[in-house]
Amino acid sequence: MKGYELGETAVGAAVGGERAVWAPHESLLGWVASVDHKQIGIMYMVAAFAFFGLGGIEALLLRIQLAVPHNNFLSPETFNELFTMHGTTMIFLVAMPLLTGFTVYLVPLMIGARDMAFPRLNAMSFWLQVFGGVMLYFSFFARGAPNAGWFSYAPLSESAYSFGSGQDYWILSLLVMGIGTVAGAINVIATVATLRVRAMTMRRLPLFVWMTFVNSFLMLMALPILNAALVMLLIDRQLHAHFFTPASGGSAILWQHYFWGFGHPEVYIVILPAFGMISEIIPVFARKPIFGYEFVAASTVAIAFLSFAVWAHHMFAVGLSDVFNLFFAVASMSIAVPTGVKVFNWTATLYGGRLRFTTAMMFALAFLVMFTIGGLSGVSFAVVPIDWQLTDTYYLVAHLHYVFFGGTVLASFAGIYYWFPKLTGRMLSESLGKWHFWLSFIGLNLTFFVQHVLGMMGMPRRVFTYPDLPYWGALNMLSTVGAFVLLAAVVVFAWNLGVSLKHGEEAGDNPWDAWTLEWATSSPPPVDNFTRVPPVRGRRPLWDLAHPELADELQGRAA
Amino acid sequence: MTALDTLNPMSPLAAAIAKLFAAVLVILGLIFALVAVLVVFAIVRYRERPGAQLPRQILGSDRLEIVWTAIPILLLAVIFVFTVKVMHAASPSAASRSPDLLVVGHQWWWEVNYLKSGVVTANELHLPIGQRVLIRLESADVIHDFWVPRLGRKLDAIPGHPGYLWLEADAPGVYLGACAEFCGAEHAWMRFEVVAQPPAQFAAWEQAQLAVPPVPRPAPALAGRKLFVARTCVNCHRFAGTSADRHVGPDLTHLADRRMLAGGAVANTPSTLAQWLKDPNSIKPDSHMPNFQLSDAEVAELAAYLESTK
Structure with missing residues (x-):
């Protein structure tokens, strides 16, 4: 650990004696009992990767069933269980914990703090996440998994139509995880608000921290809507209330308002931290600061506000009034503007740069183009009449996978290649990384691009099989082949993780010449993160140290 | 192209949507092409070359920010105007008249009632061509969704919340329909067909449906x-x-x-x-x-x- 002459502040300076207390525990108990944000962050990511495997296997089974028309590889009930579990798993047990893992690992390091504001609460959030996930999967052994979809529309999710206990496990596990997520959001907000190192003003905050900070407000406001609705559904199912049962005076539409009131902010919850990672990675490998820092940060705030006013674009087919639909059409179109601002700023960052095509950068660039496809196809759903044709078809399946796979997953792969050296002290293999990248890129487009076409041909989503109409079989077969290419990509990735963890090249403190504070400490960082935090005089403290003549503060714009 | 049902309309209602959809697809395609070209150009032009200097540290440009905020807003404003127009063309108000048909979604089939003639059938909806009929859409159990891609918009069939939907076909033919909202185990086989016929044939079909079959002889x-x-x-x-x-x-x-x-x-x-x-x-x-x-x-x-x- 190098010392910095100009150390303005020293969070870690007084804690030499405490190191013994907080010393890292490498034993299993050490991990289980840990309240260290780095161990918890890694555990979040490991748990997410395990569930990614399960969710991926579910997806492959679904794709095998859909490979040919009139297939009976899976029964309809099994198919419905698997797509319900696939969606629920990928959203709640993969995307959210993976991004939360990045957040709790990186945020304290990036702001020069020793840990989260509430380390024990951090551990509680993580273990609630694990228990929620285990409870959801336990349903397979308890009279069957839930099968009403990850959106669980009432009254199909009510006891009259879903009489197994799977639906109750679904409700309870989401509730448990939802409580943990709310606690985690409070933790991140408190951390960023109070634990920034001196001179790390909000205008100097790394964009990843900006986005996870804004994201935490989204979680804080969106998850309680879901939690409340889940409790109402549980009361309906177990105590025979009538919130969502039209047959006895309840409202089927009310559930949709609640679910999407949560569900659309949720879409941003699982993409904003990805935006944050891209905003860190692209500048480092372009050797330039992010283009339009203020606009990238402000557009995140705009997205967060707007995300609470767009939920009913999921409900254009319900048949609500034109005025109602148009309000949500305007809001949904508006949200494309700040998203576009981000894409253009990332692209502009490349211009005039000196691009280094590491695997992390390749994933980040692929994200830029693939997410643009998902973002643009999303605009079609804001145009109400087009939505009337395309909602609940495979066009929508294609759209959401370009957002989640082309967006969140590619950005997370970029983030893993980028921060793995910090987490473990070793580099991931770049040659395996290139294989991983190209297989992912080809697999993604092969699997999901053709689904746009299937949707335009009229194939509804969530069908366990389909009639043998012209091209339907061929396009579905292509999509299934693509899914297996993605399987190969993930296998290469897992192999890379395993091999590199043991035999990877030593990383050193700052293998990428990056400039945010996490690179100012050893890899992996000591338990108290920093002995001394370097001075913060701009947005890129380590750049300023290395290139004082090119420091951001001399450029006139950066605060 | 003919297999792309949503772009191959067979009614004025669906045609309005198809035109807008095609136009929006072109606009989205052009924006995508712009981003892709910019990224690919940057990848080729700005790749690291040995001995290269550190790049100039550019922090941003307010003028560019205004450009790429304002142009999408204008574009979306234009799309919005057409959205409103096409909404009215593709799904006109139904307040003016009483429905011709009552369609009820069941797990997993469609009940079709002709309210004027009293014909009751299932999973096969006959229609005289060139006439716009108004459907009242209900559900007997969970949420379903009535969708015939070549004839127009889809609409949810929601228990406790009847909906209204216009249906029309330009030319005789069989048009495929499906339930588009997940409704349980057999959602996939909740398909139906719309059989559009010249008015005379349709009248004959309606008469035949009304006939009470005699007790069979064999x-x-x-x-x-x-x-x-x-x-x-x-x-x-x-x-x-x-x-x-x-x-x-x-x-x-x-x-x-x-x-x-x-x-x-x-x-x-x-x-x-x-x-x-x-x-x-x-x-x-x-x-x-x-x-x-x-x-x-x-x-x-x-x-x-x-x-x-x-």
Whole structure:
């Protein structure tokens, strides 16, 4: 650990004696009992990767069933269980914990703090996440998994139509995880608000921290809507209330308002931290600061506000009034503007740069183009009449996978290649990384691009099989082949993780010449993160140290 | 292209949407091409070359930010104006008149009632061409969604919340429809067909549907009729001219005239009908039609009866 002459502040300076207390525990108990944000962050990511495997296997089974028309590889009930579990798993047990893992690992390091504001609460959030996930999967052994979809529309999710206990496990596990997520959001907000190192003003905050900070407000406001609705559904199912049962005076539409009131902010919850990672990675490998820092940060705030006013674009087919639909059409179109601002700023960052095509950068660039496809196809759903044709078809399946796979997953792969050296002290293999990248890129487009076409041909989503109409079989077969290419990509990735963890090249403190504070400490960082935090005089403290003549503060714009 | 149903409309309602969709696809495609070209150009032009200097540290440009904020806003404003126009063209207000048809979604079939003539059928909706009919859409259980891509928008069938939907076809033909909202185990086989006919043919079809079939003469069909009335069939189905008058399952009076069975799972032939009666799960697992453990002879008799109205 190098010392910095100009150390303005020293969070870690007084804690030499405490190191013994907080010393890292490498034993299993050490991990289980840990309240260290780095161990918890890694555990979040490991748990997410395990569930990614399960969710991926579910997806492959679904794709095998859909490979040919009139297939009976899976029964309809099994198919419905698997797509319900696939969606629920990928959203709640993969995307959210993976991004939360990045957040709790990186945020304290990036702001020069020793840990989260509430380390024990951090551990509680993580273990609630694990228990929620285990409870959801336990349903397979308890009279069957839930099968009403990850959106669980009432009254199909009510006891009259879903009489197994799977639906109750679904409700309870989401509730448990939802409580943990709310606690985690409070933790991140408190951390960023109070634990920034001196001179790390909000205008100097790394964009990843900006986005996870804004994201935490989204979680804080969106998850309680879901939690409340889940409790109402549980009361309906177990105590025979009538919130969502039209047959006895309840409202089927009310559930949709609640679910999407949560569900659309949720879409941003699982993409904003990805935006944050891209905003860190692209500048480092372009050797330039992010283009339009203020606009990238402000557009995140705009997205967060707007995300609470767009939920009913999921409900254009319900048949609500034109005025109602148009309000949500305007809001949904508006949200494309700040998203576009981000894409253009990332692209502009490349211009005039000196691009280094590491695997992390390749994933980040692929994200830029693939997410643009998902973002643009999303605009079609804001145009109400087009939505009337395309909602609940495979066009929508294609759209959401370009957002989640082309967006969140590619950005997370970029983030893993980028921060793995910090987490473990070793580099991931770049040659395996290139294989991983190209297989992912080809697999993604092969699997999901053709689904746009299937949707335009009229194939509804969530069908366990389909009639043998012209091209339907061929396009579905292509999509299934693509899914297996993605399987190969993930296998290469897992192999890379395993091999590199043991035999990877030593990383050193700052293998990428990056400039945010996490690179100012050893890899992996000591338990108290920093002995001394370097001075913060701009947005890129380590750049300023290395290139004082090119420091951001001399450029006139950066605060 | 002809297989792209949503871009291959067969009614003014669907045509309005298809035109807008095609235009929006072109706009989105151009924006994508712009981003892709910019990224690819940067990848080629700005790749690291040995001995290169540190790049100039550019922090941003307010002018560019204004450009790429303002242009999308203008573009979206234009799209919004067409959105409003096409909404009215593709889904005009239904307040002005009473519905012609009542369509009810059931797990997993569609009940179709012609409110003026009294015809009741299932999974096959006949339509006179060139006439716009108003459908009142209901659900008997969970949420379904009525969608015929070539004829227009989709609309959810929500219990407790009836919806209204216009349907029209320009030319004679069979147009495929499907349930587009996940509704349980057999969502996939909740398909239906819209058969558009010249008005005269449609009137003839309607007359034929209204006919009450006479008691069949041949022995197997007659035996089948006795079975039908004696067994639990009557608890769920309707068959004109018998005591069976329930609407839990499809009206079977003119089943023999329909093109498909079991929500589109199989074509309607004597052998598939027999298989359906023998073991419904073999065609449509988890369907609400029970397996009555009928003997082969009973199956043959029942099938003969159901076919006798042809």
